[in-house]
Amino acid sequence: QKEVEQDPGPLSVPEGAIVSLNCTYSNSAFQYFMWYRQYSRKGPELLMYTYSSGNKEDGRFTAQVDKSSKYISLFIRDSQPSDSATYLCAMTNGGSQGNLIFGKGTKLSVKP
Amino acid sequence: DAGITQSPRHKVTETGTPVTLRCHQTENHRYMYWYRQDPGHGLRLIHYSYGVKDTDKGEVSDGYSVSRSKTEDFLLTLESATSSQTSVYFCATRGPLSGNTIYFGEGSWLTVV
16 A cells, blocks of 8 residues: 555536545654645745644635544645646655655646 | 755766765755765765864765865765666765754756766
8 A cells, every 4th residue: 555645536626616636645753744736847836834733724725634543635726727737745754864756746637 | 945066967977987976065064964865765875074174074975075175065986987887876965953854955867878
């Protein structure tokens, strides 16, 4: 079993839809969870950062962490064509050399 | 913007030749990383550094070496390039104010023919 599983998609939705992106993980030591957005031929950029369980909201984006289920989600409300990108989840147990473990990414396309 | 510059951004090289990719950062971040990204594999850590002259191997380090002689520069060397090393390479950094998050450069596209 991979440490982090993420459905690669592709996921295609109409503009204005609510998008749900998910990752599951196996390592219960993970405490820090991130979502990165990557546009085509660009480097990943940090979108959301959460610690432990709970929700975090930033504009149209909401990140949820359920440590009991080892499941994290990213919700995008009122999706826009500019949200079309690949979304990568990442997580770590922290510490000075706690390296991030990435999901393989979900490719999202928002159609006008 | 984490002030990360990668060079070259694009390179085509022949099998068996050495190749060096450079990562330069302006944020004085202690940690630096080299990843490769491939379809079906996602981002995989090659090597990382936790200080000048302090480096360690990542998940896919075979065929790669790194050096860090200054805080701002982290070099990735392919000693003898192979076609399996055709990929896009990303440098990333982490600093004291970034928590456990890392910031990526724009990538270096390498083709080995």
